[in-house]
Amino acid sequence: MRQCVRMSVRVAGTVQGVGFRPFVHGLATRLGLAGHVGNDSAGVFLEVEGESPAVRDFLLALRRDAPPLALVDEVTAREIAPVGGGGFTIVASRAHPRAGTAVSADSATCADCLRELFDPTDRRYRYPFVNCVNCGPRFTIVRGVPYDRRLTTMAGFAMCADCAREYADPADRRFHAQPVCCPACGPRLRLVDPTGTAIGPALESTVELIRAGLVVAVKGLGGYHLAVDAGQPDAVARLRRRKHRADKPFALMVPDLAAAERLCAVDPTARRLLTGHRRPIVLLPRRCPADGTGGTGVAEQVAPGSHWLGLLLPYTPLHHLLLADLARPIVLTSANVSDEPIVYRDEDALHRLTGIADAVLTHDRPIHVRADDSVVRPARGGAQVLRRARGYAPEPLSVPVEFPRPVLACGAELKNTFCLGTARQAVLAPHLGDLTEYRTWRSFVDGIGHLTRLTGVRPEVLAHDLHPDYLSTRYARDRTGVALVGVQHHHAHIAACLADNHETGPVLGVAFDGLGYGVDGTIWGGEFLLADLTGFQRLAHLAPVPMPGGPAAVRQPWRMAAAYLDAAYRDAAGGVPEDLAVLRRNAARWHQVTALARTGTNAPATTSAGRLFDAVAALLGRCDAVSYEGQAAIALEHHADPAERGRYHAAISTGQPAVVSGVDLVRACAEDLRAGVAGPVIAARFHNGVADAVVRVCVRLRELTGQHAVALSGGVFQNQPLVERVVSGLTGLGFRVLTHVRVPPNDGGVSLGQAVVAAARDRAGLVRSD
Missing domain, CATH: 3.30.420.40 (ATPase, nucleotide binding domain)
Known part of the structure; x- marks a missing residue:
């Protein structure tokens, strides 16, 4: 007779909001195991009971067969006394003394939801908010952990009977999908003019306005974008004047991969980046130059003088509907003025976009955290991340050194990100921008508070740049009750590259950039260092x-x-x-x-x-x-x-x-x-x-x-x-x-370098405790 065992299991990583509990439920049911699974503020907890071989297979499959969006960092299991009984259930979420867990990044619409979106027989036909456990909003709607509907911006939308039935059905891919909704119970679109007066029908009218050459602000996952027809030179030029963006290229959203290939050379790496679940802006070489007349579908004013175009494919159901109806490329650029951060609050959209947008396509699902589009470029057979934001952040990064104490690294002044480090992981915040802009500074301060609450990281060590006038440096020095670690800018760059490649050095580091404060008080930027994570020599x-x-x-x-x-x-x-x-x-x-x-x-x-x-x-x-x-x-x-x-x-x-x-x-x-x-x-x-x-x-x-x-x-x-x-x-x-590979070579990666330098120095006893 085979032995019956019961195991208490904890799973850490990005395991909330990715269909992990439904996956566990289905796996246990198939293997004939009893028990339960639930979320808490530290991850996923479960108990499983059954014959020993089946339990062993279950534990192996937890990591091996995890859902596509899950990142399993650790599975710990201990044997406990069997309790008998049958069936496997999903139990209510609960608190945990070690609050904090990894929150999934927002994910592009999956193939299953896309089929429903364009199926006239489906009850979610042309519904702009279709989603399931494998796709949709995550980080940008999360207010707290554990990841449950009540702690997201979907809390105000009560599920209808049909959605509630899907949510409760273990065989349905919307089983415990927190943003689940439909036309009967979910968010709704609204198109308004600059006075706030509704224009309808919203989607059809938006298409008409863009075709007419007008500028429309469109609410996305992490903020509002400004959209115009990319083939109309006057419309693109008008957007440039209003946005005060004289020369910097605009990003283009194209309907599908075929449209991307007509405009640019798309190799296998680019194809994977364009169509993957992250859906960044991908910088690609033009296949043919723009002619200024719209003959190629792209006006010269989109990317003046550039041999490259920044392309992205639709990543929300709303984008898919717009691009399908327009059937041509559109400019889709952050809704802001010049270097201000992207607008993401509904109450700010009309006020801050007055004089820029001719109309605003909005909806009533709030965005809790702003997140710009990520930017990547195919490079050396892989991808070089130039801006790490939506689709990537706040996905944890494994690092080659353990953090003896939790670390907050405050980053640089331009292209700012901040980084939280604990155990052997670093969580990099989404791209913020220039901290000298007040709204970006507020996002920096508020973002630190939000991400520390989500992750449960309580920093005891703060790392910062040596430049005394950087606002990020001042923030660190104004904090009390923490140990401070100053990290030279170019050492942080090389340390970030080491951590990116999961190495500790020493290496010869070549750090070439615009400006960085040197240890001698002068401005460095063309440096050759002998460096490891602890220190460096300028050679x-x-x-x-x-x-x-x-x-x-x-x-x-x-x-x-x-x-x-x-x-x-x-x-x-x-x-x-x-x-x-x-x-x-x-x-x-x-x-x-x-x-x-x-x-x-x-x-x-x-x-x-x-x-x-x-x-x-x-x-x-x-x-x-x-x-x-x-x-x-x-x-x-x-x-x-x-x-x-x-x-x-x-x-x-x-x-x-x-x-x-x-x-x-x-x-x-x-x-x-x-x-x-x-x-x-x-x-x-x-x-x-x-x-x-x-x-x-x-x-x-x-x-x-x-x-x-x-x-x-x-x-x-x-x-x-x-x-x-x-x-x-x-x-x-x-x-x-x-x-x-995983973080930008520019200042967007500096905070990761600061974090691992602080960890290495702390391990070496070089950080004074205050």
Whole structure:
């Protein structure tokens, strides 16, 4: 006779809001086991009783066969006394002394729900809020844990009899699906004009307005978007004027994969990203240029001067209905002005979008947490995440070091994210943006409170950037009763790359970005480090160059061109050649700016790689002034001829630390330009020269340190041709190269780096307890 056993089991991870309890119920029933399963604020608890082989199979299947959206981090089981009885039930949720659990990210509409959406015989036919346990809103509607309807923004919608029957039926895929609803009991659409007056019918009228070239604000999962017909140049130009977004490319939503393939080159990686459950914006090379007339379906004003388009497929039922009815691409960009955060509260939509949107398509399901669309790009056979938000956050990340005490890492000033660390996991908040914007700052403070409540993480250690004026640094220093860990900006970048690849180092770290506060109080940004998670040594860097006007040099790249050219031709007869167009375009202020550079007055020195790229972009006439971060470097990247293999040479000093001459690269660009060499060739030779310098420095540092692994991080390494050339050069010489996979190489990944540095130092006893 086989032995009967009973096990008490706890499952940790992303196991709420993903159909895990229905999965457990079905699994236990199939195996003939008795017991129960439920949610609490720490995860999923269950007891299971039956014959020993069946119980063993059950425990194995918990992890192996988990639902598609579940992430099982840990299954712990202990044997308890059998109680007898039969049947398996889902019991009511309950509190747990260790509050907090992983909350699932929002997920795109699944295939089953999509079939129902377009099935005229289904009771949810063309209902914009169809969802099930495998798809729909999650993080953006959760107010607390455990993940039950009463703790979501669906609490105000009482289920009708039909939905309640599905919710209670273990055989139905809506079994305990918390946002379940239908036209009889769920949220409803409403289209209003700028005065708040309803226009109807909502969906049909929205389609008519977009076809007429008007701007419509559309409520999505994590906030409102602004939509216009992408094929109407006047409509797109009007949106740019109203949104105060002069040049930055807009994202496009296309009806389906076939439409994406007509516009862009879509490889297997891109196809997987476009159609997966995360549904980010995917940056892809244009298949053919826009013609400005709508003939390609995309006006030139959508992404002026760019060889790339940011595409995404519909990810909510509402988007599917809109795109199916329109049957053409639309611009779908965050509903905000300039760099403000995305509008997500219904009461703010009309007020903040007055003068921007001609109408607002809204509904009565509140959004609790704002979340922008994520942005990714296919890279090196995988994906490079450039903005981690909807669909990804707050999915936990496993890290290579255990947190001795819970950590809050406050991140950087721009592209801010914050990070919570506990055990061997890090939870990265969705992209927030520039903390100097008040609404973003409020989102930062409120988001920390919300995510700490959801996860149950009570920070005892706070990690922050060294820059004393960053608002994130001030936030950390204003907290009491916690230990503080200051982490140098570029060390955080390299640590983030290590954690992203589940490594601890040491490595040779190349951190190239715009600006970061150095340990010597100067502005770094072109750094070669020997680093592990605990600390670093600065072994090489780009040669310092003045930034005439300080922050003005970031907004006006021609100033960096002036500084670099002044340094390049200071000893030449006649100084900077007057036949250079960048000088002629800015002649009225040129000598004033170079005087600042020479005297150092309001011209702090920087080793920034980003400012070097700015200088060359301005020299080649791509960008004298910018309207968004990284614009000049992006323009230079798009300008480069991919077929050109020539490169410029940068001298590298023999001292410690070694110094790389960016001036040499700028001088070579200028001389080729004066000789009549084509701009795309010069841009490519510059990229190749930077890559060559990185490789040569790494070879020298390998000889010095014996390290064969290199980690590449920082916003400059979003530049695809640069990354490809550096990786190719290093791997060809026997290096092992780490790049970012799960978090952005830009400042959006800095908080993860800060968190793991704090953990490593805490484990080493280097963090003072307050």
